[in-house]
Amino acid sequence: MSERESQQADAALLASFGRADDLFSAVTACRRRNWKALEIYTPFPVDGLLEDTPSRIPWLALIVAIVLALSLLLMQIYSAVIDYPFIAGGKALLSLPAFAVIAGIMAMLGGVLGSFAGMIAGNRFPELYHQVFNAESFGCDAGAFWLMLYPGQKDMDPDNSRALLLEAGADSLQDVQP
Amino acid sequence: MTQSPDIYEQAVTAPASASADVTDRVTAIVLTRAMPRAWWYGVAFTGILALVFFATMVAVFGIGVGLFGINIPVAWGFPIINTIWWIGIAHAGTLISGVLLLTRQQWRAPVARFAEGMALFAVVMAGLFPLLHLGRPLFAYYVMPYPNTMDLWPQWRSPLVWDFFAIGTYVVFTLLFLYMSLLPDLGILRDRAVRLQLSGRKYFYGLLAMGWRNDARHWQRYQQANRILAGLSAPIVFAVTGTISLDLAVSIVPGYHFTIFPPYFVAGALFSGFATVVIIAAIVRSLFSLQDMVTALHLDKLGKMMLLFALIVDYSYSCEIFTAFYSGEQVYREVYFQRWFGPYAPAYWGMILCNVVIPQALWFPAVRRSWPLMVVIAVVADVGMWLERFVIVLSSTAHDYMPSAWRAVSPTMTDWLVLGGSIGSFFLLLLLFVRVMPSIAIHDMRKVLFELGTKDKRAD
Numbered sequence: 289m290s291e292r293e294s295q296q297a298d299a300a301l302l303a304s305f306g307r308a309d310d311l312f313s314a315v316t317a318c319r320r321r322n323w324k325a326l327e328i329y330t331p332f333p334v335d336g337l338l339e340d341t342p343s344r345i346p347w348l349a350l351i352v353a354i355v356l357a358l359s360l361l362l363m364q365i366y367s368a369v370i371d372y373p374f375i376a377g378g379k380a381l382l383s384l385p386a387f388a389v390i391a392g393i394m395a396m397l398g399g400v401l402g403s404f405a406g407m408i409a410g411n412r413f414p415e416l417y418h419q420v421f422n423a424e425s426f427g428c429d430a431g432a433f434w435l436m437l438y439p440g441q442k443d444m445d446p447d448n449s450r451a452l453l454l455e456a457g458a459d460s461l462q463d464v465q466p
Numbered sequence: 467m468t469q470s471p472d473i474y475e476q477a478v479t480a481p482a483s484a485s486a487d488v489t490d491r492v493t494a495i496v497l498t499r500a501m502p503r504a505w506w507y508g509v510a511f512t513g514i515l516a517l518v519f520f521a522t523m524v525a526v527f528g529i530g531v532g533l534f535g536i537n538i539p540v541a542w543g544f545p546i547i548n549t550i551w552w553i554g555i556a557h558a559g560t561l562i563s564g565v566l567l568l569t570r571q572q573w574r575a576p577v578a579r580f581a582e583g584m585a586l587f588a589v590v591m592a593g594l595f596p597l598l599h600l601g602r603p604l605f606a607y608y609v610m611p612y613p614n615t616m617d618l619w620p621q622w623r624s625p626l627v628w629d630f631f632a633i634g635t636y637v638v639f640t641l642l643f644l645y646m647s648l649l650p651d652l653g654i655l656r657d658r659a660v661r662l663q664l665s666g667r668k669y670f671y672g673l674l675a676m677g678w679r680n681d682a683r684h685w686q687r688y689q690q691a692n693r694i695l696a697g698l699s700a701p702i703v704f705a706v707t708g709t710i711s712l713d714l715a716v717s718i719v720p721g722y723h724f725t726i727f728p729p730y731f732v733a734g735a736l737f738s739g740f741a742t743v744v745i746i747a748a749i750v751r752s753l754f755s756l757q758d759m760v761t762a763l764h765l766d767k768l769g770k771m772m773l774l775f776a777l778i779v780d781y782s783y784s785c786e787i788f789t790a791f792y793s794g795e796q797v798y799r800e801v802y803f804q805r806w807f808g809p810y811a812p813a814y815w816g817m818i819l820c821n822v823v824i825p826q827a828l829w830f831p832a833v834r835r836s837w838p839l840m841v842v843i844a845v846v847a848d849v850g851m852w853l854e855r856f857v858i859v860l861s862s863t864a865h866d867y868m869p870s871a872w873r874a875v876s877p878t879m880t881d882w883l884v885l886g887g888s889i890g891s892f893f894l895l896l897l898l899f900v901r902v903m904p905s906i907a908i909h910d911m912r913k914v915l916f917e918l919g920t921k922d923k924r925a926d
Contacts, residue, residue, distance in 0.1 A: 306482060308916070327682075327683075328681070328682040328683075329680040329681055329682065330680055331485070331909065331912050332909050332910075332912045332916065333685040333686070333688070333689050333913070334682065334685075337682050338683060338686060343687070343690050345687060345690045345691055345694065346690065346694060349694050360631075364622045367611070367619040368619075368622055371619070372617055372619055376621070376623065377623075379623055383622070383623050386622060389709065390622065390628055390631050392705065393628070393631045393632050393635050393705050393709070394631065394635075396639075396698050396701055396702050396705060397631075397634075397635040397638060399698050400635070400639045400695060400698055400702075401638070401642075403690070403694040403695060404642045404646060404691060404695070406687070406691060407646070407687045407690070407691035408676075411683075411684045411688075413676040413678075414676035415677035416673075416677045418677060418679060420679060421679070426657075427654075427657030427660065428650065428654045428656070428657045428679065428680045429493065429654045429655075429657045429661065431482065431485050431486050431912065434680075
């Protein structure tokens with residue numbers, strides 16, 4: 289294989305679409321061929337493009353919320369009942385209604401931190417380099433829908449992958465080097 | 467560049483070009499266009515106010531809180547009024563970002579970004595005043611439970627300690643929510659800067675964007691996190707303003723000690739907050755010629771929200787009066803007579819005019835859709851809400867249980883300078899924000915415009 293051919297073999301195929309419907313057809317066609325190594329780029333969230341995968345973000349938010357709330361609650365109980373007990377204004381040492389305020393607020397903070405961290409970690413941010421940025425016309429500002437198909441999948445060759453995407457309604461196709 | 471009367475009408479037939487139009491214009495404001503002269507004048511004026519704010523803060527920290535117009539029995543004055551007022555303004559920004567997202571209100575799209583920015587800067591202003599009002603600000607960190615050798619713990623039963631956790635949580639929430647909703651737009655700015663070959667800025671936005679590339683899987687996680695944060699926004703709003711109102715309500719001072727305070731303060735907060743969104747929307751749309759994106763329809767919706775919360779506030783006033791008289795407590799009734807006829811009566815009746823009488827104009831659609839009238843009503847609403855906190859805080863302690871301690875106090879120049887300085891700093895931060903970040907959420911607008919486009923096609 290010449291160097292040019294081997295470069296082409298490594299390159300991914302990036303297709304741009306003007307309409308979400310065309311992108312849908314392309315994604316469905318790829319799935320029918322069992323070509324799963326692909327990435328989809330949309331200018332805004334589009335429902336139904338991806339297979340539903342159970343998400344871990346809500347669980348992480350819940351766990352961090354519970355941990356933070358319990359820690360602050362236990363800290364307050366320890367300080368007010370065990371470490372430095374004193375009676376102020378006739379209030380009970382174990383003033384749970386008062387302690388619950390901070391515990392509740394910490395639960396909310398935990399939810400916030402957990403979901404944000406879950407999103408950042410799940411998306412593997414920061415990821416300043418990615419193959420798709422090598423494409424000349426690609427950009428978040430373009431407002432187009434994109435599909436990037438990685439090479440070397442079952443029964444895939446440069447011709448049939450191009451044909452599939454063009455048939456689905458791709459406006460343009462380009463090879464993207466890694 | 468198209469200047470159709472309404473970008474939403476354009477989107478019904480050509481969503482892609484409407485969306486491109488929005489992207490081009492909003493990114494141009496940040497990347498290529500020179501700032502209009504009005505922006506420079508605004509920065510100069512608010513910059514001076516910010517310097518005044520800074521100088522006054524130095525004076526208060528250096529000389530002491532005696533500079534403020536407070537004295538026994540009125541031990542709390544402008545700082546707490548300003549904290550509650552600023553937090554209230556912040557809440558509408560949070561609600562627009564959060565609750566209106568969950569209820570799928572499309573009209574939030576063009577106003578959400580500067581509402582979130584407004585929320586962040588208002589919270590920053592709110593957080594400064596508790597520090598300013600401390601007799602010994604150098605010990606402010608005592609409210610935080612840190613490991614120490616003095617056996618020192620915060621007073622967990624005090625709303626002032628709850629405030630620290632509440633406002634701290636709110637600052638973190640606002641910052642993270644704003645940053646998360648900025649991520650897709652930062653990607654847009656990065657790629658536009660690359661296309662326009664703006665070398666410094668592509669790195670700046672590139673670093674902030676953290677590699678965002680509109681990947682559908684990223685959007686999925688983004689939406690999940692966004693929904694959780696939006697869902698948390700309503701409880702956080704209630705917790706924060708509720709906690710701050712408890713600063714007053716848990717005391718025994720007549721006039722402070724009402725159980726209605728948490729919901730009452732939340733309603734008041736949202737009223738003044740939506741009013742401030744109206745003011746900022748008017749400024750931004752005229753500064754950057756975005757009249758076709760932030761339209762009379764959005765103004766109408768904001769006006770309805772203002773009316774809703776004004777009515778809740780008005781009902782709360784009547785609840786307070788009813789509780790004071792029905793309670794049978796002589797002193798509670800006395801406080802009310804003092805509010806109506808005593809030294810702070812002008813403030814009370816000003817509050818009634820601004821929060822009860824003038825907002826009734828919002829019943830009329832013609833008023834709600836008029837930008838000049840709405841800005842006037844919004845300014846009046848903000849003033850009225852400030853007066854409400856002034857009346858509550860000052861008139862109650864000026865006339866409580868001990869006749870020998872009845873005394874009214876007057877604000878000093880320092881009080882006014884600190885208030886005016888904080889308003890100036892807030893607007894300065896906002897003007898700088900719209901210079902550096904897109905003032906309209908481009909990705910939200912894209913979604914709305916495409917939805918408008920596909921809806922019409924499906925109807926065929």
